[in-house]
Amino acid sequence: MKVKTKKVLVGALVMIFTGLIISTIFFFKNVLYGKEVETSNARDYGSFECFNNMSALAVFPAADASYMSQDYYYQLKDEINSPKCQIYLKRQYTAEQYKNEIERIEKWELSYLDQTHRFYKDNSQYISTAYVAVENYNNCYEYALAFENINTIIYVYLKNIDIDELYMEKMFLPAYLQNNTTNSEWKNTYAFLIGSKYVVCMDLAE
Numbered sequence: 001m002k003v004k005t006k007k008v009l010v011g012a013l014v015m016i017f018t019g020l021i022i023s024t025i026f027f028f029k030n031v032l033y034g035k036e037v038e039t040s041n042a043r044d045y046g047s048f049e050c051f052n053n054m055s056a057l058a059v060f061p062a063a064d065a066s067y068m069s070q071d072y073y074y075q076l077k078d079e080i081n082s083p084k085c086q087i088y089l090k091r092q093y094t095a096e097q098y099k100n101e102i103e104r105i106e107k108w109e110l111s112y113l114d115q116t117h118r119f120y121k122d123n124s125q126y127i128s129t130a131y132v133a134v135e136n137y138n139n140c141y142e143y144a145l146a147f148e149n150i151n152t153i154i155y156v157y158l159k160n161i162d163i164d165e166l167y168m169e170k171m172f173l174p175a176y177l178q179n180n181t182t183n184s185e186w187k188n189t190y191a192f193l194i195g196s197k198y199v200v201c202m203d204l205a206e
Contacts, residue, residue: 039077056205057135059144067091073167087157088168098151117189125174131160
């Protein structure tokens with residue numbers, strides 16, 4: 001075999017081997033870490049790619065609801081063991097729009113058997129009045145912060161997110177998280193007491 005032919009063959013084998021290594025790396029990355037999604041495009045709100053029904057997001061408004069302005073951020077790292085996700089939506093409304101949105105939030109309810117749940121209203125752990133759907137449940141948080149004086153509502157969803165990974169300001173977290181302390185109590189409007197255990201029934205939520 002000529003030297004030139006050998007060089008071409010070796011080069012081809014190196015390229016094939018390199019391609020196999022790269023393909024293997026990408027394969028295991030996708031298996032172990034899954035897909036990553038990140039967007040701050042307001043037009044993307046309502047389309048939560050790879051979210052996989054981690055929450056019903058009932059506290060969040062409809063994508064086509066009326067508002068004046070909004071700031072939006074969605075990030076998902078679909079890791080196989082502990083997916084990380086954060087959704088931040090800040091909407092400023094007219095006075096009438098704000099009133100209607102607060103009415104929607106306060107009237108929302110979820111029923112199963114003889115139990116009816118509503119969002120928890122919290123005026124102590126947050127910077128402003130909070131309507132809480134999920135708090136401290138499997139490292140998941142879902143709530144809306146209402147600022148009546150500026151007709152603005154901030155909607156938050158967090159799953160396995162560390163404080164230093166936050167898109168939003170830390171002051172919008174519950175007080176105990178801002179202070180890096182823990183809270184043994186949990187809240188989940190999607191969880192119903194069935195027998196002696198709480199069972200999450202968020203598939204019932206619209």
